[in-house]
Amino acid sequence: MEGLELTAFQIISAVGTARSCYIEAIQEAKKGNYEAAEQLIKDGDEAFVEGHDAHSGLLQKEAAGEGEHIGLLILHAEDQLMSAEGFKTIALEFIDVYKRFDAEKKEA
Template sequence: MAVSEEVQLVSFQIIASVGTARSCYIQAIDCAERGDFEGAEKLIKEGEEQFRAGHDAHFGLIQKEAAGESSEFALILMHAEDQLMSAEAFGILARKIVSVYKKMEDCIHA
C-alpha cells in the first residue's frame, strides 16, 4: 500500500526541521567549547525554533487522528518520529553541555 502524499510531505517536513535543529544544537556545543557563549545561545534558540516547527507538523497529524481520521503506518513517518525524539534529546544535552562549559569558563576567570 502506498503512503499518502500528505504523510510523506509531513514526514519530510519533520525530518528537515528537526535535522536542522539537531545541527544547531551540535554547533552550539562547538561554540561553547570555543568560549563563544553568545553564539551558542543563538544556535540553541534557532534549534528550538526548528524543533518547534517539526513538532508542530507532527502534532498536526496527532490532532487529525484525535478527530477521528485514521492514521496509516508509514516507515517514513516512523523515521521522522525517531528523528524528532533524537533532536529533542540533543537539545536537552546541548543546553546542559553549554551550561557546563560556561561554568568552567567562569571558574577559570574567577
C-alpha cells in the same frame, strides 16, 4: 509527494536542522562563544517547533479519525523528533558546563 509522506519529510527536515543547531551550539560553547551558542539554541528551537507542529497536526488528525496508514517513514520522523529533543537537553547541559569551566578559570 503529498499527505503523510510530505509531512514526514517536513518533520525530518525541520528537526534535523534543529539537531544540527544544537550540536553547533555545543561547539560554539566549547570555544567560549556563548552568545553564538545561545543564538544557535534559539535557531534550533524555531526549527524544532516547525517539526513539532507538523507532528501535532498528524496527532490531531488521528484523534479525529482521519489518520492514515502509519509506515516506517513516519516512525523515522518521530524518532528524529525525539532525537533532536534529546540533543537540545544535552546541548544545554554542555553549555552550562563550559560556562562553569570558564568561570573557574577566571577565578583561578
